[in-house]
Each structure stands twice: as structure tokens, then as C-alpha cells.
């Protein structure tokens with residue numbers, strides 16, 4: 314039990330690689346960005362949320378609406394072998410996604426692609 318605990322501790326703090334730290338910040342930014350956009354699109358007054366962490370956002374691949382803090386920031390294109398995809402830190406490649414969908418894999422990836430296609434279409438109009 315003690316070993317188990319110390320492993321978790323290391324994973325959560327000291328053992329973080331610079332890349333993991335950078336992703337933690339990027340993911341925070343991505344989810345908050347989408348939460349603010351979601352509220353704007355639905356005329357939700359941001360002042361009603363007492364904390365930044367409470368702002369809600371909709372999952373990009375299902376209908377779930379949750380505070381962004383409880384969401385993941387899901388990648389459309391994965392990191393690839395050894396980071397070969399090159400878009401891991403590209404903000405166009407991520408959207409707020411619930412933990413369930415983010416854990417699903419390829420089926421959700423298709424839905425995510427559709428979501429991005431629709432999003433970029435409305436932006437270019």
C-alpha cells in the first residue's frame with residue numbers, strides 16, 4: 314500500500330516531464346477556451362459562475378455538459394508514434410471532451426473529426 318501510494322505521488326508531482334507539465338497548462342487553456350465559447354454561443358452569462366472552474370462546456374463528441382474542470386481536453390489526432398504526428402500542441406487539434414468519450418478511441422475520433430469540420434465551417438463563414 315505504501316509503495317502504491319508513493320507511486321501515485323510521484324506521478325502527480327515530481328515525476329512530471331516538462332512535456333506533461335506543458336500539456337497540463339495547454340489542456341487547461343483549451344477547456345477554458347471552449348467553455349467560454351460555449352457560454353457565449355448559448356447566451357450564458359459568465360458572471361453567474363462564482364469560480365472560473367465552474368464554467369460549463371459541452372463535450373465535443375456527446376451531449377454531456379459539465380464544468381470544464383471535470384472534462385478532458387481531447388485530441389482529434391493522437392500524438393503518433395514518438396510524437397510523430399506533430400500536432401499534439403496544436404490548439405486546433407483539441408476540444409473539451411468528457412472523460413468517457415476521451416477514453417473511447419477510434420469511434421469518437423470520427424465524431425471529433427466531424428465536430429472540427431463543422432466548427433471550422435462556421436468560423437470561415
Ligand SMILES: [Zn+2]
Pocket residue numbers: 372373374375376377410411412413414415
Ligand atoms: Zn462525451
